[in-house]
Amino acid sequence: MHDPLSKLQQIPASIAALADYESFARERMSEQVWAYMAGGAADELTLRDNCAAFQRLRLRSRALPDLTDGHTRLELFGQRFEQPILLAPVAYQKLVHPDGELATVLAASAARVGMVVSTQASVALEDIARQAQTPLWFQLYVQPDRAFTRELVQRAEAAGYQALVVTVDAPVSGLRNREQRAGFALPEGVEAVNLRGMRSLPPTTARIGDSPLFGGPLLAVAPTWRELAWLRSLTCLPLLVKGVMHPEDARRALAEGIDGIIVSNHGGRTLDTQPATIEVLEEIARVVEGRLPLLLDGGVRRGTDVLKALALGASAVLVGRPYVFALATAGAPGVCHALQLLRAELEVAMALTGCRTLADIGPDLLWRPGR
Ligand SMILES: Cc1cc2nc3c(=O)[nH]c(=O)nc-3n(C[C@H](O)[C@H](O)[C@H](O)COP(=O)(O)O)c2cc1C
Numbered sequence: 001m002h003d004p005l006s007k008l009q010q011i012p013a014s015i016a017a018l019a020d021y022e023s024f025a026r027e028r029m030s031e032q033v034w035a036y037m038a039g040g041a042a043d044e045l046t047l048r049d050n051c052a053a054f055q056r057l058r059l060r061s062r063a064l065p066d067l068t069d070g071h072t073r074l075e076l077f078g079q080r081f082e083q084p085i086l087l088a089p090v091a092y093q094k095l096v097h098p099d100g101e102l103a104t105v106l107a108a109s110a111a112r113v114g115m116v117v118s119t120q121a122s123v124a125l126e127d128i129a130r131q132a133q134t135p136l137w138f139q140l141y142v143q144p145d146r147a148f149t150r151e152l153v154q155r156a157e158a159a160g161y162q163a164l165v166v167t168v169d170a171p172v173s174g175l176r177n178r179e180q181r182a183g184f185a186l187p188e189g190v191e192a193v194n195l196r197g198m199r200s201l202p203p204t205t206a207r208i209g210d211s212p213l214f215g216g217p218l219l220a221v222a223p224t225w226r227e228l229a230w231l232r233s234l235t236c237l238p239l240l241v242k243g244v245m246h247p248e249d250a251r252r253a254l255a256e257g258i259d260g261i262i263v264s265n266h267g268g269r270t271l272d273t274q275p276a277t278i279e280v281l282e283e284i285a286r287v288v289e290g291r292l293p294l295l296l297d298g299g300v301r302r303g304t305d306v307l308k309a310l311a312l313g314a315s316a317v318l319v320g321r322p323y324v325f326a327l328a329t330a331g332a333p334g335v336c337h338a339l340q341l342l343r344a345e346l347e348v349a350m351a352l353t354g355c356r357t358l359a360d361i362g363p364d365l366l367w368r369p370g371r
């Protein structure tokens with residue numbers, strides 16, 4: 001029988017690296033969806049910098065290392081991972097594949113990679129959890145309706161999610177000029193199903209001459225550190241903050257009893273002209289001093305990028321767009337393949353820099369001119 005998904009599920013033979021998925025994905029998406037998935041905020045300087053900054057860093061190889069019994073295993077919050085790579089939360093995956101997040105979790109399970117599920121997933125968080133055979137973390141956008149937010153946390157706990165990742169870098173949406181120009185809007189059939197039934201915010205009734213943001217209803221309900229303390233009291237799950245770019249925010253997270261920090265600029269989708277995440281990592285790692293897991297996302301495209309992030313103080317990294325492009329191109333097998341590519345690249349990079357395990361990775365791997 002003809003399988004309508006068979007075309008989607010074939011991995012093109014020419015794909016040798018994550019970036020190769022991009023052009024195939026683009027062919028399979030409308031201009032609008034491409035603008036949403038691939039785009040960033042404003043002039044997309046940060047979007048581009050996230051990748052460019054990794055490319056600027058140089059590694060130093062080591063000769064004749066003994067790599068017997070090497071591996072890439074690690075433990076985070078008592079959970080075991082085969083590799084220091086997780087899937088970042090990405091909303092609305094049904095935009096690129098009919099099974100959306102269900103295909104992704106299948107791939108994450110096959111590749112034994114942790115997955116962070118977005119509040120704004122297009123599949124119910126419980127349905128994703130039922131398919132999972134890998135650690136799942138739930139990404140939380142604190143909603144204006146706090147009672148609904150509490151229920152979301154309770155639903156995630158009940159469904160077996162093993163950590164709560166609170167996104168702290170988007171109290172207001174970034175300026176998505178590329179999306180605006182393309183006229184992106186969610187098509188029928190794709191929605192934030194986890195938010196069904198929530199009371200919605202009263203629409204802004206700004207008149208010409210009024211302040212577009214300040215004094216309006218949106219900021220009055222935007223989350224602050226107070227909500228973090230509230231969430232801390234609400235759940236026993238490990239609590240991570242995602243979107244830290246300033247060392248003072250890392251200090252505050254430590255003081256608030258947060259369990260993990262994700263250095264992220266939201267893949268360049270919130271405030272444009274921020275530095276690349278890899279450029280601020282070292283400064284934040286100096287504040288954290290290894291007291292809690294420090295993760296990073298933004299621009300990770302190669303195993304050497306994973307290695308560089310770990311060398312500068314990350315415990316693990318997350319990838320966003322690359323797996324969405326693989327999902328669009330070849331469904332669950334594509335995502336699994338992309339994860340295998342990244343892991344293989346990491347292992348090669350570790351071997352060539354003389355690292356038997358993740359514990360061997362340190363700042364000495366990086367070549368710095370003049371040192
Ligand atoms: C299409 C898209 C949707 C995203 N949705 C979310 C989301 O729902 N919640 C969130 O915290 N981050 C979201 N992000 C940000 C990612 O979690 C991550 O920070 C970013 O994609 C990492 O950069 P990379 O795409 O260069 O790997 C989204 C990113 C993209 C590209």
Ligand SMILES: CC(C)CC(=O)C(=O)O
Binds near residue numbers: 091120266269
């Ligand atoms: C629905 C959006 C708020 C999801 C998101 O974080 C993004 O598109 O970057």
